Amino acid sequence: EEQEEWLEYSNKIKDAFRKSPQKDGVKITSNYYKMLLIQRSRIAKKAASKIPKAIKILKQEFKSGDRWLVYCDSIEQLDQLYDEMVANNLSATKYHSKIDDAVKTKTLDIFSQEAGILLSIKCLDEGVDIPSITHALIIASDQNPRQFIQRRGRILRRDDENNKKQAYLHDLIISGSDISDDSTDNLIKTELMRSLEFSASAKNQLFADKQLRDIARASKIDI
Numbered sequence: 558e559e560q561e562e563w564l565e566y567s568n569k570i571k572d573a574f575r576k577s578p579q580k581d582g583v584k585i586t587s588n589y590y591k592m593l594l595i596q597r598s599r600i601a602k603k604a605a606s607k608i609p610k611a612i613k614i615l616k617q618e619f620k621s622g623d624r625w626l627v628y629c630d631s632i633e634q635l636d637q638l639y640d641e642m643v644a645n646n647l648s649a650t651k652y653h654s655k656i657d658d659a660v661k662t663k664t665l666d667i668f669s670q671e672a673g674i675l676l677s678i679k680c681l682d683e684g685v686d687i688p689s690i691t692h693a694l695i696i697a698s699d700q701n702p703r704q705f706i707q708r709r710g711r712i713l714r715r716d717d718e719n720n721k722k723q724a725y726l727h728d729l730i731i732s733g734s735d736i737s738d739d740s741t742d743n744l745i746k747t748e749l750m751r752s753l754e755f756s757a758s759a760k761n762q763l764f765a766d767k768q769l770r771d772i773a774r775a776s777k778i779d780i
Contacts, residue, residue, distance in 0.1 A: 559600050560734055560741060566597035567740035601731050601744060602630040602697035611696050612641050614727055615674065619647070624690045625674040628708060630697030635676050638696070642674070649674040679704075688714035694727045700747050702754070709755060723760065728752050733776040745776050753780065 573590040611627070619625060629635040632653055642649050650664050652675055668675050669689055693712045698705050712724040730748040733741050749769050756765035773780045 559604055563597060563600050563741060563744070564738060566593055566600070567738065569593050570597065570740075598700075599630070601748075603634055604731060607696050607729055608634075608638055608641055610729055611638060611694060612645055612647070614694060615642070615647055616645060618692070618725075618727070619674065622672050623674075623692055624668065624672045624687070625692040625694060626687075626690050626711065627674060627676045627694045628696060628698070629676060629678055631678065634697065635678060639676060647674065649676050652677045654678070686714065687711075688716035689719050689721065690714070690724065691721065692725045692727070694729075696729050698728075698751065700751075702751075705751055705754070726755055726759075728755055730772070732772050733778075742776075742778055745773075746778050746780060749773055749778065749780050 570590065570593045573593060574584060574586065577584045577586050577590065579585065615625070615627075627638070627649075629638060632655060635651060635653060639649055639651060650668060650673060652661060652664050656664070664675070665687065667673075669687055672689075690712045693708060695705070695708060698708070709726060712726060715721070728751065730752055731744060732748075733745050749772065752769050753766065756762050756769065759765055770780065772778075
């Protein structure tokens with residue numbers, strides 16, 4: 558259903574672009590066109606299968622003493638993940654822009670000192686330094702390389718105090734079904750290229766690349 562909705566938005570986007578006026582040979586796109594792009598991107602960011610996949614990863618991988626930073630797309634998705642974690646006996650703390658500044662500061666202090674799982678949105682992309690983070694789980698990501706490079710850098714801080722030797726990054730990516738067109742292929746390719754960027758400097762590069770190329774073949778994508 559989500560892929561069909563993606564294709565519907567893609568058709569609307571193509572139509573809006575086709576109807577856009579030109580100035581000096583350049584298309585002048587409307588706010589409506591930009592709104593369609595944003596709405597389409599949310600389909601991938603909020604894909605329903607991401608929550609159960611995140612729960613599975615956390616249940617398998619989280620260990621006492623770990624410090625996990627989990628990136629969600631919206632407060633709605635964050636709350637949904639939090640509720641599912643509670644249902645699965647996983648404890649977590651929320652951190653987003655709607656929380657009082659004093660509470661956010663206390664939350665970060667507790668997280669730095671006592672470890673655990675911190676659910677966040679974009680407000681942790683810049684200006685917050687927590688070198689003790691050991692794991693990151695990216696549930697939703699923009700296609701902007703600057704953002705995901707910042708997020709990778711967020712967990713690659715040295716932390717001699719806690720004898721941190723390495724960090725672990727889990728990146729959820731979208732793959733396709735039999736229904737596809739150029740727009741879905743481009744989405745999947747962009748997702749795969751982001752993860753290939755992550756794997757390029759990873760200790761498990763060969764294993765990660767094999768997984769990504771298997772997904773590419775299954776989705777009939779040339780990377």
